[in-house]
Amino acid sequence: MHYPWWHVPFLTAPMLIALVSLLHIVVSHYAVGGGLFLAVETQHAYRSGNRVYLSYLKDHAWFFILVTVVYGAITGVGIWWTIGLASPLATEALIHIFVFGWAMEYVFFLVEITAAFIFYYYWDRLDPWTHQVVAWIYAFSAWMSLVLITGITAFMLNPGSWPAHHGFWTAFFNPQFLPQVLARTGGSLLLASLYVYLHAALTVKPPQLYRLIESRSARPALLGAVLVVIGGLGWYASLPPSARAALVDASVLNVLMVLLFLCTAAVFAMLYLGPYRNPSWLSPGFAILFFASGLGAITTGEYIREAVRKPYILYNVVLGNQILPEEIAPLRRSGYLEGGTWTEAFVAARYPQVMSAGKVDAAKLLGLPESDQVHLGETLFQYHCNDCHAAAAGYSALTQLTRGWTAEMIRPVVEHPEKAHFFMPPWAGTTEEAELLTKYLVSIAPPHPPGMNYGAGSAGQ
Amino acid sequence: MIDPAQLIGPSSALGAPAPYWFLVFFKVLGFTLHTAFMHVWFAGSIVALLLGRSGGVHSQLLSARLLRRMPIVIAYGVNFGIVPLLFTQVAYYKVFYPATILMAWPWFSIFVLLTVAYYGTYLYAGGLHEGSRLTPLRHAAGWTAAILFLAIGFLFTNAFSLMANVAAWPHLWLTSSVAGAPMGTALNLGDPTLWPRWLMMFGIALTTTAAYIGIDSSLFAVETPDPYRQWGRGFAFKLYSFGVFWFACAGLAYLATWPVELRDAAFSGWRAALMLLTALAPGLPWLLLMRQSRSGERRALTWAVGIAQFGVLALNAVSRQVVQNLQLDRFVDVVSEPVSLQWSPLLSFLVLFVAGVAVIIWMLSKAVAAGRRRLAPDPAAEPR
Numbered sequence: 001m002h003y004p005w006w007h008v009p010f011l012t013a014p015m016l017i018a019l020v021s022l023l024h025i026v027v028s029h030y031a032v033g034g035g036l037f038l039a040v041e042t043q044h045a046y047r048s049g050n051r052v053y054l055s056y057l058k059d060h061a062w063f064f065i066l067v068t069v070v071y072g073a074i075t076g077v078g079i080w081w082t083i084g085l086a087s088p089l090a091t092e093a094l095i096h097i098f099v100f101g102w103a104m105e106y107v108f109f110l111v112e113i114t115a116a117f118i119f120y121y122y123w124d125r126l127d128p129w130t131h132q133v134v135a136w137i138y139a140f141s142a143w144m145s146l147v148l149i150t151g152i153t154a155f156m157l158n159p160g161s162w163p164a165h166h167g168f169w170t171a172f173f174n175p176q177f178l179p180q181v182l183a184r185t186g187g188s189l190l191l192a193s194l195y196v197y198l199h200a201a202l203t204v205k206p207p208q209l210y211r212l213i214e215s216r217s218a219r220p221a222l223l224g225a226v227l228v229v230i231g232g233l234g235w236y237a238s239l240p241p242s243a244r245a246a247l248v249d250a251s252v253l254n255v256l257m258v259l260l261f262l263c264t265a266a267v268f269a270m271l272y273l274g275p276y277r278n279p280s281w282l283s284p285g286f287a288i289l290f291f292a293s294g295l296g297a298i299t300t301g302e303y304i305r306e307a308v309r310k311p312y313i314l315y316n317v318v319l320g321n322q323i324l325p326e327e328i329a330p331l332r333r334s335g336y337l338e339g340g341t342w343t344e345a346f347v348a349a350r351y352p353q354v355m356s357a358g359k360v361d362a363a364k365l366l367g368l369p370e371s372d373q374v375h376l377g378e379t380l381f382q383y384h385c386n387d388c389h390a391a392a393a394g395y396s397a398l399t400q401l402t403r404g405w406t407a408e409m410i411r412p413v414v415e416h417p418e419k420a421h422f423f424m425p426p427w428a429g430t431t432e433e434a435e436l437l438t439k440y441l442v443s444i445a446p447p448h449p450p451g452m453n454y455g456a457g458s459a460g461q
Numbered sequence: 462m463i464d465p466a467q468l469i470g471p472s473s474a475l476g477a478p479a480p481y482w483f484l485v486f487f488k489v490l491g492f493t494l495h496t497a498f499m500h501v502w503f504a505g506s507i508v509a510l511l512l513g514r515s516g517g518v519h520s521q522l523l524s525a526r527l528l529r530r531m532p533i534v535i536a537y538g539v540n541f542g543i544v545p546l547l548f549t550q551v552a553y554y555k556v557f558y559p560a561t562i563l564m565a566w567p568w569f570s571i572f573v574l575l576t577v578a579y580y581g582t583y584l585y586a587g588g589l590h591e592g593s594r595l596t597p598l599r600h601a602a603g604w605t606a607a608i609l610f611l612a613i614g615f616l617f618t619n620a621f622s623l624m625a626n627v628a629a630w631p632h633l634w635l636t637s638s639v640a641g642a643p644m645g646t647a648l649n650l651g652d653p654t655l656w657p658r659w660l661m662m663f664g665i666a667l668t669t670t671a672a673y674i675g676i677d678s679s680l681f682a683v684e685t686p687d688p689y690r691q692w693g694r695g696f697a698f699k700l701y702s703f704g705v706f707w708f709a710c711a712g713l714a715y716l717a718t719w720p721v722e723l724r725d726a727a728f729s730g731w732r733a734a735l736m737l738l739t740a741l742a743p744g745l746p747w748l749l750l751m752r753q754s755r756s757g758e759r760r761a762l763t764w765a766v767g768i769a770q771f772g773v774l775a776l777n778a779v780s781r782q783v784v785q786n787l788q789l790d791r792f793v794d795v796v797s798e799p800v801s802l803q804w805s806p807l808l809s810f811l812v813l814f815v816a817g818v819a820v821i822i823w824m825l826s827k828a829v830a831a832g833r834r835r836l837a838p839d840p841a842a843e844p845r
Contacts, residue, residue, distance in 0.1 A: 002470035002471060003470060003558050003559055003562060004468075004559055004562045004563065004634065004638075004642065004643045005562075005642045005643075006562050006565045006642070006643060006644075006645050007638070007639045007642035007643065007644050007645070008645070013565075016569070066583065069536055070532075070536075070576070070579045070580060070583065071576060073536070073539060073540070074539065074572055074575050074576045074579060075572070075576070077539065077542075077543065077572055077575075078572035078573075080543075080546070081568065081569060081571065081572050082569065084550065084557070084558055084561060085558075085561060085562055085565045085568065085569060085645070088558040088559075088562065091550070091558070092473055092550075092554045092558065093473070093475060095547070095550045095551050095554070096473050096475040096476070096477065096478060096551065097475060097478075099478050099479075099547060099548075099551050099803075100478065100803060100806035100807055100809065100810040101806065102547055103487075103544075103547060103810045103814075104806075104809065104810050104813050106540070106543050106544060106547070107810070107813050107814050107817035108817070109540055109543070110540055110817060110821065111817050111820055111821060113536050113537065113540060114821045114824055114825070115824060117533055117536070118824050118825075118827070118828045121828075122827075122828050122831050122832070125828075125831035125832060126827060126828070126831045127831075130827050130831075134824055134827070137820060137824065166475075166801075168478075168803050168805070168806040169805070169806075324474075341467070341468060341469070341470045341471075342468060342634075342641065343641060344467070345463050345467045345468055345631070346635075346640075346641035348463065348467075349462075349463050349631070349635060350641075375640060376640075378639075378640035379640040379641040379642070381640070382639065382640050382641060382642035383641070383642065386642065
């Protein structure tokens with residue numbers, strides 16, 4: 001409400017964040033795990049004098065740079081782009097709290113890319129010791145960037161005592177910090193092994209080298225799996241009660257939780273039965289399936305992590321519809337249209353007749369012609385509801401949720417959405433505005449599907 | 462009729478984490494570093510591709526040298542771009558978010574276009590390595606990338622000019638919104654400063670590319686024959702001259718679009734001296750490049766070219782900031798935002814920044830040393 005709300009048809013703007021984030025994390029975790037893989041394995045190859053393995057590692061480093069330095073880096077910037085567009089108030093708050101956290105992460109990025117380029121482009125020119133040091137500098141920097149960004153994203157789910165104390169370190173070392181660092185570190189190790197298997201399965205021909213790659217990457221993958229489980233349990237234990245309830249309550253999250261468990265179980269089983277116990281099983285097809293299962297697990301996990309925050313975007317700090325919790329009570333008195341920077345300007349421009357002394361007069365709203373009331377109801381929908389609901393068609397479209405509903409059924413939900421579903425934000429407007437929104441929702445609600453048999457005399461007929 | 466000032470939201474209750482001068486210092490420093498690299502891909506890509514089409518041996522070699530390094534230039538440029546963006550969002554959030562939301566789709570498309578352009582550059586550069594050749598696909602990828610870089614620059618100019626052009630917001634918003642929610646399809650095309658700004662950026666990018674070529678020809682092209690290096694220095698001087706001419710023409714056109722009050726404010730007191738210095742600054746690297754093209758390889762002269770061009774970029778960044786603040790003066794008082802100083806994170810960042818720079822210098826020194834005493838080639842290594 002401090003900012004204009006970006007109307008994205010069908011998807012809704014926040015779903016773009018989810019989309020870009022998912023596209024990013026499948027590579028950003030590899031950027032961390034792959035860095036550790038290259039550091040450990042380059043060291044091993046130098047120590048064992050295995051020139052063939054070293055040569056493979058150089059090939060892998062090139063693949064790694066192409067994937068992480070280009071796609072990973074740009075999609076990371078893409079997340080920034082998208083959160084500023086789709087969640088401006090939450091981004092404003094995060095940047096004010098964590099600007100130096102991001103600045104520190106940026107320093108590590110800079111060290112990372114310098115190390116990555118020197119590691120690859122000076123492969124045959126640096127002496128082995130310096131080469132290994134550069135690899136470890138990359139690995140450490142990449143892991144530190146994971147630690148720093150996790151402090152920020154974990155804060156979004158559980159800010160701990162920050163609302164009372166407002167300190168940077170209180171925000172950073174929040175209750176979700178350690179579990180998520182463990183889970184993400186584990187995810188990075190595991191995912192890196194899946195990338196290595198995929199890359200090796202498609203590019204390596206000599207069986208001896210292939211077996212070596214498989215066996216060398218199995219143990220870090222298993223370690224990663226253990227860390228994912230420990231971190232995941234810690235994540236669950238540190239969830240706020242509403243997030244834990246959302247996992248059970250929201251049917252889409254039920255389905256995704258099952259999918260997450262299935263994908264994770266498939267990855268663990270394939271890891272144990274394949275590279276660990278029976279390395280010869282790792283055919284290109286197996287590696288592709290393995291990789292796809294890993295991507296399925298990590299993207300589903302990320303989606304769940306984002307979704308359980310509802311109704312907040314920053315838990316207890318900023319609501320999903322870009323309102324601060326402390327603004328709700330004043331808005332219920334003065335009106336949402338009046339309280340919003342852009343909504344007030346919109347009403348003043350389009351409906352000057354409802355303005356009194358430069359303010360939106362809530363009492364005049366219901367005196368507008370019916371079509372104007374519906375139109376202002378749509379404005380309220382855009383600024384109050386569109387963060388989670390498309391209107392006519394698309395993501396969680398309200399037409400589908402209110403099919404066949406009457407004004408009497410819609411009004412109580414509009415006036416107290418948080419009572420209908422605890423993961424919806426409370427209504428932040430006047431009674432008159434609730435009526436406008438109700439009229440809009442009634443205007444778009446399709447009729448109850450005809451032809452359904454509920455028995456004789458049923459009201460549903 | 463909406464008063465544009467009405468569209469500026471309230472200040473953050475959290476307060477700025479550092480004083481304005483600190484935020485703007487890093488914003489301007491970051492932007493200067495960003496432009497030092499971004500200019501090379503923005504103008505350098507198209508220059509290199511045009512050179513590649515000409516028949517001359519030297520121009521072919523220069524084209525290959527430029528484009529082979531372009532992926533690394535892009536990586537650093539993108540990274541340095543994070544800094545100004547970060548501090549813009551802290552100090553100018555009241556105008557940054559609304560402006561970018563009004564043009565959300567074009568703004569959002571930047572990172573998609575950049576990904577395509579980045580891979581296109583890699584694809585083209587891959588054809589320049591030993592054992593490879595420039596196939597039609599690689600050619601197409603290179604040209605696509607160069608055109609996309611120009612388009613991305615145009616979109617950036619749109620966003621940052623719209624950020625300062627608050628007066629245009631109401632019209633753009635009301636003509637591209639659904640019940641008051643912007644569709645994000647606006648562009649700042651009605652702003653008379655837009656095209657001159659974009660063209661001005663291209664002009665100064667040509668000068669940075671020229672300075673880069675001059676430095677490369679003198680310092681880094683040690684394995685190339687003498688005639689090439691000499692030609693490179695001459696070409697750098699010519700390109701710089703052309704870039705300065707372009708920059709001056711676009712700059713004058715840009716000045717002509719300023720409202721009288723902005724011109725009066727920008728050319729009064731110390732600001733007039735700053736504007737004058739900014740306009741004259743490219744003269745120094747131009748003179749140095751002229752000398753370099755005539756006197757041959759001189760290390761000190763080459764370093765002086767680099768430092769002088771960095772100074773040009775820094776002055777431009779400072780002037781740009783001063784003008785932006787003047788344009789926003791009516792709407793946002795960035796200096797008097799409440800501050801809630803975060804001492805320990807700020808110091809942690811500064812310490813880490815120094816440590817990070819030290820580590821980078823160490824790695825670069827090792828790389829430079831290794832480049833000088835190349836080890837025996839690894840029989841297992843494939844040329845890439």
